[in-house]
Amino acid sequence: MPDVPTLAQVAAEAGVSPATASRVLTGSVRVSTSTRRQVHDAISRLGYVRHRAPRGGTGRRCDLTVAVVVCEPSQRLFTEPFYARMITTAEEVLTAHGIPLTVMTASSATSTIATPQLVAGGVDGILLIGARERHPLVVTLAASGIPVRSAGRLPDGVDMPYVDMDNHDGGRQAAEHLLLGGRRAIAAIAGPPGLPAARDRLDGFTRTLSLAGMPAIPVAYGDFTHSSGVHAAQWLLRRMPHLDAIFAASDVMAAAAVQTLRRAGRRVPDDVAVIGFDDAPIARRTSPTLTTVRQPVEEFAATATRLLLRSMGSSDPVRDNPTLPTELVVRESA
Structure with missing residues (x-):
């Protein structure tokens, strides 16, 4: 049976001291980003698994x-x-x-x-x-x-x-619904690009539009909050004054978009269709009620x-x- 790698071996592989390797594993702030990366790369190469002390009690x-x-x-x-x-x-x-x-x-x-x-x-x-x-x-x-x-x-x-969740397919469904409804001046309010779920929603949406022959669409980024939805919708209206559809990566941002459109004199859905994502309680309280992609939370x-x-x-x-x-x-x- 091969030897189980030790923390000392991880430290040697990473070119740091055992104390530094230990600080990386405990999340100490006294370690640089590059050193953290060296230690975690060594952990991956060696297959090191930290062994935790057994807890007291009966194990129930x-x-x-x-x-x-x-x-x-x-x-x-x-x-x-x-x-x-x-x-x-x-x-x-x-x-x-x-x-x-x-x-x-x-x-x-x-x-x-x-x-x-x-x-x-x-x-x-x-x-x-x-x-x-x-x-x-x-x-x-x-x-x-x-x-x-x-x-x-x-x-x-x-x-x-x-x-x-199948976020990619949720984006696809939203795009197909807008295309079937005859919408062509379409824009999106995406979530944070560093969040995989947000990227998948946007990717499923834009890929479906692309396959239908639609050129790249304007995309504004929010952080799922109401205020970010307002700012994103305002930016999209300036970028595309005659837009006729918005897909938002959350219901909170979609509700904010509806509010912003109304203040700009645009009717929903007559002038601009809006689709959200989540099927959160706010989707049923917004006027008009939100068409949305339901995720089984x-x-x-x-x-x-x-x-x-x-x-x-x-x-x-x-x-x-x-x-x-x-x-x-x-x-x-x-």
């Missing part, structure tokens, strides 16, 4: 703890219904197994605060939500050996099990949580990465 599931880690600032946790729906469902699944849930936020700016507790044995499993490119916590968790399941596809180059959270529990109860990681279907819901706005 009631001795376990799971953390939901949202890769966003804390204010987003309390203002966006998506996170509340995800966390509520995860808690229901865990409660049925007698496992308590800890909720943490870890934006890129605050990840160094959250990392030490997560990788030093403070939790037995992690449900990760909203992982983005170049997020330091994501890379550290991928190499930590702790059972982790991401709710959402991971950025390229990060090896971690996940559950995903509760099923999404439950599936990710159950697969995480399976990984926690097995010495072999559960590697399947299911993708759940999305569905266009036609209402009044398009």
